[in-house]
Amino acid sequence: MTRKTKPSTAAAVQMPLKEAEAGKETNCDEDKPSDHPKERDNNVKDNDGTKPAAEWKLPRKKALLQFRCKLEDAIRGDYLLGRSYWSLSRLSRENMSSASSQPLPLMDIRLWGVPLLPSKGHEGTDYVLTKFLKARNYKVGEAFEMLQETLWWRRQHRVDETTGEAPLGPDELVLRTMYVRSVDREGRPLCYHVYGALEDREVYKRALGTKERVEEFKSWAVQFMERVARRLSFKDGGVDSVVQITDLKNMRSRSAKEARGVLRSTFLMVQDHYPELVHRHIILNVPLWYYTFHLLLLRLLHQSDKSKFILARPAKVTKTLLKFIDPEDLPVEYGGLLRENDEEFSNLDKVSEVFVGGNTTKSIRIPIAEAGSTVVWDLTVVGWDVSYKEEFMPEDEGSYRVTLNRSKKLRESVRNSYYINEPGELVITVRNPTFKKKRVLYRTKFKPTVPMYVFFKS
Structure with a gap:
């Protein structure tokens, strides 16, 4: 009589990867990620301009497999976060009043709505892990550390607990400074950060007048980025990145000290904890003072993130945006044809x-x-x-x-x-x-x- 043994962790992790390479579909109806409402028919490639993940060469496939195995062992061995997850849960329960805000068991841990445990076979897991690998040049150890730091950061800022809170900010201020509107030519959502709404002195004081207000504004930026990430589709043929457009119109150097701090923290947050989720950063209406700020910012960014920035002076705003966005998807305030609540035209009308x-x-x-x-x-x-x-x-x-x-x-x-x-x-x-x-x-x-x-x- 032969004894039946359970497959090893490596085998359990490798099976979904082999099925994906063979073109088989994995049953993931229970945890199927939501599609973007305007998902276009495009051959989605990874953000560095190379082939899709299914067509990677052996070294990158090997790196993904090693990352899956390392993550599987860390979750099952209860050392993903460096020490016992359940002891962290007990500590967090002392600081959280509602039972709904208690953390999930480590086996059920998710990131942007996607399960992280590779053996669950969710098709979005590989796409999420791939983003951490790309951000660290496919070095498995560094990618794993980055994932750990991201999970710690999310627990520290209670990202999963505060994402569902509404409204996002008081007096609809955040709705005027951070919003998603339309898509680029590849179907990526366009995320606008419009700082012109802070031009009014009273509005600026209400938003960034004190250290507490600045920290609150940064937390709104985290909530906004998290909601955007959860709208993405981490699957084959899905849209898994966004275009971030930052408008600096009417931002003067004297009154922009706190705003510069918010800008810096936002860019670093995206780089460190939302790797490869921003396909391109477009900075509009760039004032002269921003160039010095940008040179200092580039010193803090990784090489792969530096190449994503595009700066546009006021005279070049429309021309720059039309390189990546169709005119029917570009708002009229930036020289396009898209109007809010338009009853005459849609983005399907030919231009x-x-x-x-x-x-x-x-x-x-x-x-x-x-x-x-x-x-x-x-x-x-x-x-x-x-x-x-x-x-x-x-x-x-x-x-x-x-x-x-x-x-x-x-x-x-x-x-x-x-x-x-x-x-x-x-x-x-x-x-x-x-x-x-x-x-x-x-x-x-x-x-x-x-x-x-x-x-x-x-």
Whole structure:
């Protein structure tokens, strides 16, 4: 008679990895991560621009396997956090009043909603571990230490206990400074940190006026990042990173001392405890003082994180963002076509573009064959500094030309509409008095309309 033995830890950890390489699906319906609401059909690659994890070369696959084994042993051996997890639980229970805030057993420990125990077979575990490996150049020991430090940091700041609290901050201040809106071309969520909301002196004092307020503001940033992380999809073909956009408009050097501290702590927090979750940092409306601050900041960052920063002066904001974001997904305040609670257009409406050379004029002609409808249009110009005019030219030579918008200098995105009572064409004229070529982005939409005078007929 032969005795049945349990598989070793290495074998238990290796089995899901082999199944993934063979193209088999793992049953993970119980812990399936939530998808992003606008997940695009893209071949998701790891953030360093290399092949997907399934196509890695042997050294990286070996590093992932070693990391899985090391983590499995640490969880089952109850030394993941350096000392007995249950003794930590008893200490934490003394400081926590509610039973719901007590920590989970170590076997059930999660990060960003994904179980960390590799033998559970959750498809998101490898994606989470891979991010720590990338952040430490696939050195297993350093990646394991980074994971330990992240778990300790989360317990110290009670991240899992405070994430579900609402509201995020008082007087909707945080909702104006930190929010997620739309996605980039690869479907990554765009996370905005807009410090222009702190321009008002009273608002600034209320947010960052004291040390306690500064620490509270930092905790809001942690909550915001945690909620964003839990919206990601750690699975094959999912979106597992974000684009962080920091707008420094109206931030003056004298009054930005506390804000600089918040910026520094936010960047370091993301680097140390949310590795590879930010695909790119885009800093907008960069003032002169920020360049010195940035040089000092780079000394504290790892090499892989330094390359993720893109700085844009005020004149280059729209041009920089359009390199990574479609115009229909870029808010109008940054020169795009996305408006909040838009009832006319969606991000599925096609956007056309034309180029206007230096010292030239370009006319965009939109033919209208039938009457009885309203034409709506959006238009923006990258770089502004152009003059703009709108006219309706009827097909009947006996009818009058209608001037909808007289020539004016364009400084913001334009939306207008016109009820068509006879065939003709809408003519939008853009004159570029500068020497640089300008990019014009626009879209149109026709909708059937009943004229108002019909309702007043007796």
